[in-house]
Amino acid sequence: MKTYAELYPIVKERFLARGKPGRFRHVEGVIDTAAALAAKHGADVEKAKIAALLHDVVKNENPASLRCRIDQRYGPAEADRWPEKLWHGLAAVAYAETELGIADADILAAIENHSAGRPGMSLLEKIVFVADYIEPNRDYDNADIRQACFDNLDLGVALVLRETNHILARTGWPRAERGDAAWAEYRHILEE
Ligand SMILES: [Fe+2]
Numbered sequence: 554m555k556t557y558a559e560l561y562p563i564v565k566e567r568f569l570a571r572g573k574p575g576r577f578r579h580v581e582g583v584i585d586t587a588a589a590l591a592a593k594h595g596a597d598v599e600k601a602k603i604a605a606l607l608h609d610v611v612k613n614e615n616p617a618s619l620r621c622r623i624d625q626r627y628g629p630a631e632a633d634r635w636p637e638k639l640w641h642g643l644a645a646v647a648y649a650e651t652e653l654g655i656a657d658a659d660i661l662a663a664i665e666n667h668s669a670g671r672p673g674m675s676l677l678e679k680i681v682f683v684a685d686y687i688e689p690n691r692d693y694d695n696a697d698i699r700q701a702c703f704d705n706l707d708l709g710v711a712l713v714l715r716e717t718n719h720i721l722a723r724t725g726w727p728r729a730e731r732g733d734a735a736w737a738e739y740r741h742i743l744e745e
Pocket residue numbers: 608609612641642667668
Protein backbone atom coordinates (compact mmCIF):
# COMPACT_ATOMS: atom_id res chain seq x y z
CA MET A 554 0.00 0.00 0.00
CA LYS A 555 1.21 3.51 -0.74
CA THR A 556 2.52 5.55 2.20
CA TYR A 557 1.15 8.89 3.31
CA ALA A 558 4.23 10.59 1.86
CA GLU A 559 3.54 9.00 -1.53
CA LEU A 560 -0.19 9.79 -1.46
CA TYR A 561 0.10 13.42 -0.35
CA PRO A 562 1.40 14.95 -3.63
CA ILE A 563 -1.11 12.94 -5.70
CA VAL A 564 -4.06 14.17 -3.66
CA LYS A 565 -2.79 17.74 -3.34
CA GLU A 566 -2.39 17.93 -7.10
CA ARG A 567 -5.95 16.64 -7.56
CA PHE A 568 -7.37 19.42 -5.37
CA LEU A 569 -5.25 22.20 -6.86
CA ALA A 570 -5.85 21.07 -10.45
CA ARG A 571 -9.54 21.62 -9.79
CA GLY A 572 -8.90 25.08 -8.35
CA LYS A 573 -9.84 24.21 -4.78
CA PRO A 574 -7.02 25.58 -2.57
CA GLY A 575 -9.50 26.44 0.21
CA ARG A 576 -10.79 22.91 0.30
CA PHE A 577 -7.25 21.57 0.43
CA ARG A 578 -6.52 23.90 3.38
CA HIS A 579 -9.42 22.22 5.16
CA VAL A 580 -7.92 18.81 4.32
CA GLU A 581 -4.55 19.90 5.73
CA GLY A 582 -6.29 21.05 8.90
CA VAL A 583 -7.97 17.67 9.23
CA ILE A 584 -4.66 15.87 8.64
CA ASP A 585 -2.84 17.88 11.34
CA THR A 586 -5.71 17.50 13.80
CA ALA A 587 -6.15 13.77 13.14
CA ALA A 588 -2.39 13.18 13.54
CA ALA A 589 -2.34 15.06 16.87
CA LEU A 590 -5.39 13.16 18.14
CA ALA A 591 -3.90 9.83 17.04
CA ALA A 592 -0.68 10.59 18.92
CA LYS A 593 -2.65 11.64 22.00
CA HIS A 594 -5.03 8.68 22.03
CA GLY A 595 -2.66 5.92 20.89
CA ALA A 596 -3.94 5.38 17.34
CA ASP A 597 -1.81 4.75 14.24
CA VAL A 598 -0.67 8.23 13.14
CA GLU A 599 0.12 7.15 9.55
CA LYS A 600 -3.36 5.66 9.08
CA ALA A 601 -5.00 8.73 10.61
CA LYS A 602 -3.12 10.98 8.16
CA ILE A 603 -4.03 8.81 5.16
CA ALA A 604 -7.73 8.71 6.08
CA ALA A 605 -7.76 12.48 6.68
CA LEU A 606 -5.95 13.14 3.38
CA LEU A 607 -8.53 11.11 1.45
CA HIS A 608 -11.78 11.89 3.29
CA ASP A 609 -12.99 14.63 0.88
CA VAL A 610 -10.92 13.58 -2.15
CA VAL A 611 -13.86 13.38 -4.58
CA LYS A 612 -16.01 16.11 -3.00
CA ASN A 613 -15.63 18.22 -6.15
CA GLU A 614 -17.32 15.62 -8.37
CA ASN A 615 -20.93 15.98 -9.52
CA PRO A 616 -23.68 13.73 -8.10
CA ALA A 617 -23.81 11.51 -11.20
CA SER A 618 -20.11 10.76 -10.93
CA LEU A 619 -20.31 10.12 -7.18
CA ARG A 620 -23.29 7.85 -7.70
CA CYS A 621 -21.44 5.87 -10.34
CA ARG A 622 -18.52 5.26 -7.95
CA ILE A 623 -20.94 4.23 -5.16
CA ASP A 624 -22.93 1.89 -7.41
CA GLN A 625 -19.77 0.08 -8.44
CA ARG A 626 -18.42 -0.30 -4.92
CA TYR A 627 -21.58 -0.85 -2.85
CA GLY A 628 -24.27 -1.89 -5.33
CA PRO A 629 -27.04 0.20 -6.87
CA ALA A 630 -29.25 0.46 -3.75
CA GLU A 631 -26.72 2.07 -1.43
CA ALA A 632 -26.68 5.68 -2.65
CA ASP A 633 -30.42 6.03 -2.00
CA ARG A 634 -29.89 5.17 1.66
CA TRP A 635 -27.78 8.32 2.12
CA PRO A 636 -28.36 12.05 1.77
CA GLU A 637 -26.68 13.26 -1.41
CA LYS A 638 -24.47 15.60 0.63
CA LEU A 639 -22.77 12.55 2.17
CA TRP A 640 -22.20 10.62 -1.04
CA HIS A 641 -18.66 11.96 -1.26
CA GLY A 642 -17.58 9.80 1.71
CA LEU A 643 -18.75 6.56 0.13
CA ALA A 644 -17.40 7.60 -3.26
CA ALA A 645 -14.04 8.44 -1.64
CA VAL A 646 -13.82 4.85 -0.39
CA ALA A 647 -14.37 3.60 -3.95
CA TYR A 648 -11.77 6.06 -5.28
CA ALA A 649 -9.21 5.17 -2.58
CA GLU A 650 -9.55 1.46 -3.30
CA THR A 651 -9.64 1.45 -7.07
CA GLU A 652 -7.40 4.37 -7.95
CA LEU A 653 -4.94 4.44 -5.05
CA GLY A 654 -4.91 0.80 -3.93
CA ILE A 655 -5.91 1.53 -0.34
CA ALA A 656 -6.99 -1.78 1.20
CA ASP A 657 -6.88 -1.12 4.95
CA ALA A 658 -10.41 -1.69 6.29
CA ASP A 659 -10.03 0.76 9.18
CA ILE A 660 -8.82 3.58 6.91
CA LEU A 661 -11.69 2.91 4.51
CA ALA A 662 -14.24 2.89 7.37
CA ALA A 663 -12.87 6.18 8.69
CA ILE A 664 -13.30 7.75 5.24
CA GLU A 665 -16.78 6.26 4.82
CA ASN A 666 -18.08 7.49 8.18
CA HIS A 667 -16.36 10.86 8.42
CA SER A 668 -19.54 12.96 8.04
CA ALA A 669 -22.27 11.12 9.92
CA GLY A 670 -20.34 8.80 12.22
CA ARG A 671 -21.86 5.42 13.08
CA PRO A 672 -22.48 3.34 16.21
CA GLY A 673 -19.47 1.27 17.26
CA MET A 674 -16.84 3.47 15.63
CA SER A 675 -13.21 2.36 15.91
CA LEU A 676 -10.64 4.69 17.48
CA LEU A 677 -9.50 5.75 13.99
CA GLU A 678 -13.07 6.43 12.84
CA LYS A 679 -13.74 8.60 15.90
CA ILE A 680 -10.55 10.57 15.29
CA VAL A 681 -11.31 11.37 11.64
CA PHE A 682 -14.97 12.09 12.46
CA VAL A 683 -14.14 14.73 15.08
CA ALA A 684 -11.08 16.09 13.22
CA ASP A 685 -13.29 16.99 10.24
CA TYR A 686 -15.35 19.20 12.56
CA ILE A 687 -12.71 20.72 14.86
CA GLU A 688 -9.88 21.41 12.40
CA PRO A 689 -8.66 25.01 12.82
CA ASN A 690 -9.73 26.33 9.40
CA ARG A 691 -13.42 25.78 10.15
CA ASP A 692 -15.31 28.95 10.91
CA TYR A 693 -17.25 27.39 13.79
CA ASP A 694 -16.45 28.47 17.33
CA ASN A 695 -15.14 25.06 18.35
CA ALA A 696 -12.35 25.68 20.90
CA ASP A 697 -14.21 23.93 23.74
CA ILE A 698 -15.12 20.93 21.62
CA ARG A 699 -11.56 20.76 20.31
CA GLN A 700 -10.22 20.61 23.88
CA ALA A 701 -12.77 17.93 24.81
CA CYS A 702 -11.64 15.78 21.86
CA PHE A 703 -8.10 15.75 23.22
CA ASP A 704 -9.14 15.21 26.88
CA ASN A 705 -11.89 12.60 26.33
CA LEU A 706 -12.48 11.41 22.79
CA ASP A 707 -15.91 9.86 23.44
CA LEU A 708 -17.13 13.10 24.97
CA GLY A 709 -15.74 14.88 21.89
CA VAL A 710 -17.66 12.53 19.56
CA ALA A 711 -20.87 13.16 21.51
CA LEU A 712 -20.36 16.95 21.31
CA VAL A 713 -19.66 16.86 17.57
CA LEU A 714 -22.76 14.72 17.01
CA ARG A 715 -24.80 17.26 18.98
CA GLU A 716 -23.38 20.17 16.96
CA THR A 717 -24.13 18.25 13.76
CA ASN A 718 -27.74 17.88 14.94
CA HIS A 719 -27.93 21.65 15.44
CA ILE A 720 -26.53 22.32 11.98
CA LEU A 721 -28.95 19.87 10.35
CA ALA A 722 -31.90 21.36 12.23
CA ARG A 723 -30.87 24.88 11.20
CA THR A 724 -30.22 24.11 7.54
CA GLY A 725 -32.92 21.51 6.99
CA TRP A 726 -30.38 19.18 5.37
CA PRO A 727 -31.51 15.55 5.47
CA ARG A 728 -30.22 13.28 8.19
CA ALA A 729 -28.26 10.07 7.68
CA GLU A 730 -29.62 6.89 9.23
CA ARG A 731 -26.16 6.04 10.54
CA GLY A 732 -25.81 9.48 12.12
CA ASP A 733 -29.06 8.98 14.00
CA ALA A 734 -27.85 5.59 15.23
CA ALA A 735 -24.54 7.13 16.33
CA TRP A 736 -26.38 9.86 18.25
CA ALA A 737 -28.54 7.21 19.95
CA GLU A 738 -25.32 5.53 21.11
CA TYR A 739 -23.53 8.67 22.30
CA ARG A 740 -26.21 11.00 23.64
CA HIS A 741 -26.13 9.44 27.12
CA ILE A 742 -22.58 10.76 27.59
CA LEU A 743 -23.97 14.30 27.65
CA GLU A 744 -26.80 13.35 29.99
CA GLU A 745 -24.60 11.88 32.72
FE1 LIG B 1 -16.66 15.51 3.94
